[in-house]
Amino acid sequence: MTYRQRLSLIAFIDSAIVLTAIFFSSFLVNADLHVITIPVVIYSVTLLLGHHLFSYLYKLYKKSWEYASIGELLIIFKVITFTIIMTAAVQLIISQNIYFRLLATTWMLHMLLIGGSRFTWRMFRDLYMKKDDNKKRTLIIGAGSAGAMIARQLLNNHHAELLPVAFIDDDVKKHHLDILGIPVFGGVEHIETTVKELSIENVVIAIPSLSKKELNVIFQECAKTKVKTQILPMIEDLATGKVSVNQFRDVQVEDLLGRDPVELNMDSISDYVTNKVVLVTGAGGSIGSEICRQLAKFNPATLILLGHGENSIYTIEIELKDLYKNTAIEFITEIADLQDEMKMAAVMSTYHPHVVYHAAAHKHVPLMERNPEEAVKNNVIGTMNAAKAASQNDVESFVMISTDKAVNPTSVMGSTKRIAEMIIQYMDQTSKTKFVAVRFGNVLGSRGSVIPRFKKQIEMGGPVTVTHPDMIRYFMTIPEASRLVIQAGAFARGGEIFVLDMGEPVKIVDLAKNLIKLSGNTVEDIGIEFTGIRPGEKLFEELFKDNEVEEQHVYPKIYIGKTTNISIEEIETVISTYPILDREKLREELLAIANHNVATKKLVSMSV
Structure with missing residues (x-):
């Protein structure tokens, strides 16, 4: 009609x-x-x-x-x-x-x-006129406005696959009432019994204001039912029309971090990045590519994507050019090795970037234990080459990405990243360029992180391998880590190491269990196998040492380190002698420098 x-x-x-x-x-x-x-x-x-x-x-x-x-x-x-x-x-x-x-x-x-x-x-x-025969009986968790909106949409959409038959809500005033003809059965503790009694086939979580901890509690209850659990799309995606209210997404491991993501002040970055020339090393990596995505939102005049792997650089270049084809941003790619001092100097002198984000590094702990000389080449010498080239070409700010493994390091990777922090701080003392570092924990979904490995193991039917039942780590998402790096550049005065308060650490075995449940399997079916701590690993990581950071935040959830004395001559010595040292001796030297267990010849006072 x-x-x-x-x-x-x-x-x-x-x-x-x-x-x-x-x-x-x-x-x-x-x-x-x-x-x-x-x-x-x-x-x-x-x-x-x-x-x-x-x-x-x-x-x-x-x-x-x-x-x-x-x-x-x-x-x-x-x-x-x-x-x-x-x-x-x-x-x-x-x-x-x-x-x-x-x-x-x-x-x-x-x-x-x-x-x-x-x-x-x-x-x-x-x-x-409704045909509900083939629809999945659905339990909606949350009987508020969002839950009612979802129920109404599903009831009126004849093509929807889901049929709402019950609500769960912790508000006791709603218990035993009907909303849109759908009964509210009780609180979260009634999820398992409601699913059994009503033969529920699907669960939808519809509480936009839910904190990460509350979501984790609800998910653990849903996991007991072995029924598929989905969640309401992000409110901003609904508001912008990117998705409709009945396009639910699966609960992701990022949703179960146990804390709400740190929201950074992106407005303060505009003057710092807009219409500037920005260079990102390691631009093809997980963090580097996300930094590029975040930076492009602020319309830099030129964004230089520098990396060693041509395929990964090509991929991020095409993605950004497609997303920002209607803008004036110029995307330039440079295939370069950080160990090539002349090439790094040539890149800096050609483009004269205002800001450099140094994301390139070797980060696999066990691999670097077996190849310490490669960690020195990339993490130490590569950082020094990039930093010197930036200083010589009057770059305004240089931001290096570090790791929590640089605190009291027990591995080659952690030691070389701590030494890279020292180089950055030393360069800040001798250059007009503002040099800073940003330190955070493990990044969910990044290359080499446990999440992709766990997912592959689950797909293959298990078991999921965890090194130790008590191993814990700090976690954050890739976008959150990237925003922190960009934010640090805007705050930089020179010489700082910015540390993110990442909340409570997460047990790796709990992370594995959640991933198994999210995949629709049970821990009993997939299994978890403990393989033992690998060389260089610690049971727990630290974001900073005792009394190492200032008590006051420079920004909510961001700390700045205090000053300590660091040797620069020992760093120069290990750089000049590493090719002739055997791997075990080189590892000992790196750990000694990083943990300040050396007879220093020249001390420089620096932050952290």
Whole structure:
């Protein structure tokens, strides 16, 4: 049915209802207007015209009654009330009298018939035109506005795969009530029993204000049921129209971090990045590529993507050019090795970047234990080459990405990253460029992180391998880590090591269990196998040493380190002698320097 046909049909039905209401009311009240006279015709025409006039003004005929609610009922009330008032005014003018009983009865019949016609059609459509045979019986967790909105959408969408049959909500005032005809069975503790009693096939979590800890509690209850659990899309995605309300997403491990993501002040970055030349080393990596994505939002004049792997650099280049093809951002790629001092100097002198984000590094702990010389080449010498080239070409700010493994390091990777921090701090003492480092924990989903490995093991049927049942780590998401790095650059005064307060650490075995449950399996089916701590690993990581950071935040959840004395000559010595040292001796030297267990010849006071 076209819009014109629909409009004509509704207008015709409403006209019949209005005339029926006025004449039937006249008989009910036994008024003098029970026969057709000129005043009766005038009042009827007035009522009819008034109804259509106010229906047009309040757009009554444009409402979709499949989704009718209190708002539509209020519009009907306004249309009918103003129509009656208009008719009363005409009566007063013509007859010098207002038939209050007649108008009151007409108003009630008008409301009953107009409202009833709309909601009767909706009830008929909902009860007799729905085909629910193939729909999955769904439990909605959260009986608030979001949950009700989801239920309404699913009930009215005949193509939806889900059929809401029950709510769960911790608000005791809602327990045993019906919302949209759907009962609220109880609180979170009733999830398992409700799923069993009602043969639930799908669970949807619909509480936008839910904290990470609360979500974790709910998910653990849902995991007991072995039923697929999904979650409401992000509110910003709903608001922008990127997804619809019934496009639920699976719960992800990032949702179960146990803390809310740190929100950084992106506005302070605009002046720092917009219309500037920015260079990112390691731009093809997990963190480096996300830094590029975040930076591009601020419209730098030029974004230089530097990396050693041509495939990864090509991938991020194509992605950014497609996303920002309608902007003036110039994307430049440079395939370069950090160990090539001349190439790094040439890149810096060619483009003269205002800001450098140094994300390139070797980060695999066991691999670097077996290849310490490669860790020195990339993490130490590579950082020194990039830092010197930046200093010589008057780069404004140089931000290096570090790791929590640089604190009290027990591995080659951690030691070389700590030494890279020392180089950055030393360079800040001798250069006009502001050199800073950013230190954070493990990044969920990055290359080499446990998440991709766990997922592959689950896909293969298990078991999932965990090194030790007590091993814990700090975790954050890739976007969060990247924003922290960018934010640090905006805060940089020179020489700082910024440390993110990452909340409570997470047990790796708990992370594995959650991933298994998220995949729709059970821990018993997949299994978890403990393989033992690998060389260089610690049971727990630290973000900073005792008394190492200032008590006050430079920004919510971001700390700055205090000063300590560091040897630069020992660093230069290990750089010049590493090729002739055997691997075990080189490892000992690196750990000694990083942990300050050396007889220093030259000490420089630096932050952290």
